[in-house]
Amino acid sequence: MKELLGKITQRRIIIPLGLFLVVIILLGSIVSCQPKFLMHQMALHNPEVLFYVETDEKVLALTIDDSPNSHLTPAILDLLDKYGIPVTFFIIGQQVPGNEHLLQRMKKSGHELGNHMVTDEPSIMLSHEEFAANLLAVEKLIGPLGEKKWCRPGSGWFNHDMVNNAHELGYRFCLGSLYPFDNKVRNPDLIHLAVMEQMYPGAILILHEGGPQRDYIIPLLDELIPDLISVGYKFMTVSELQELETVKPAEPGKTHP
Numbered sequence: 001m002k003e004l005l006g007k008i009t010q011r012r013i014i015i016p017l018g019l020f021l022v023v024i025i026l027l028g029s030i031v032s033c034q035p036k037f038l039m040h041q042m043a044l045h046n047p048e049v050l051f052y053v054e055t056d057e058k059v060l061a062l063t064i065d066d067s068p069n070s071h072l073t074p075a076i077l078d079l080l081d082k083y084g085i086p087v088t089f090f091i092i093g094q095q096v097p098g099n100e101h102l103l104q105r106m107k108k109s110g111h112e113l114g115n116h117m118v119t120d121e122p123s124i125m126l127s128h129e130e131f132a133a134n135l136l137a138v139e140k141l142i143g144p145l146g147e148k149k150w151c152r153p154g155s156g157w158f159n160h161d162m163v164n165n166a167h168e169l170g171y172r173f174c175l176g177s178l179y180p181f182d183n184k185v186r187n188p189d190l191i192h193l194a195v196m197e198q199m200y201p202g203a204i205l206i207l208h209e210g211g212p213q214r215d216y217i218i219p220l221l222d223e224l225i226p227d228l229i230s231v232g233y234k235f236m237t238v239s240e241l242q243e244l245e246t247v248k249p250a251e252p253g254k255t256h257p
């Protein structure tokens with residue numbers, strides 16, 4: 001009897017645990033693949049935010065977050081020179097002091113600089129005033145960027161107050177559509193595989209630098225860039241890619257009262 005009860009309790013635990021694992025794996029694969037229909041829904045509900053661009057042309061924007069870094073950024077810039085492609089760097093304000101020359105080099109080489117706030121913390125935790133102060137502080141450091149000003153909030157979470165706040169200061173949010181969790185995976189071969197599998201025309205790819213634990217980005221870029229070029233992809237800055245956007249974004253706040 002005791003044995004039978006034991007078996008039943010065991011079953012009671014094993015079945016829900018199995019279901020739980022299946023759900024976790026399913027959710028995990030949806031999140032890690034970010035299928036295009038999901039990104040399409042996100043873009044539809046947030047037209048004022050740029051996730052990707054609808055196009056048949058084989059183009060993409062490579063965006064690199066958490067720049068600059070005295071050790072990694074020069075090596076990344078060397079690689080981008082080697083392949084002759086432009087990217088968009090999202091700059092963290094507190095990492096700029098001492099690395100100003102790297103920002104100059106980015107601009108000289110034709111790369112674009114985006115605003116990634118002062119610290120690499122979830123920007124959604126900032127008050128309305130703090131958020132604006134963060135944007136303006138980094139804007140001072142990255143200097144005049146031309147007509148387009150891109151903001152990517154720390155950790156990617158956002159709400160409509162943030163979008164409107166940024167819009168009032170002349171910024172548009174650029175979130176991206178293809179994030180291979182490079183800063184979690186940290187294995188250049190696995191990240192390369194995921195990106196090659198999931199790439200599509202008009203995608204905005206998100207990769208990370210900013211610290212020695214992200215040195216995987218060097219071998220990764222050295223394989224990924226020529227491989228994407230060899231299957232016909234052309235690299236653009238976010239602003240160049242956005243020129244291909246056919247549907248004009250809605251005024252922030254207008255579509256989502």
Ligand SMILES: [Zn+2]
Pocket residue numbers: 065066116120154155
């Ligand atoms: Zn970041």
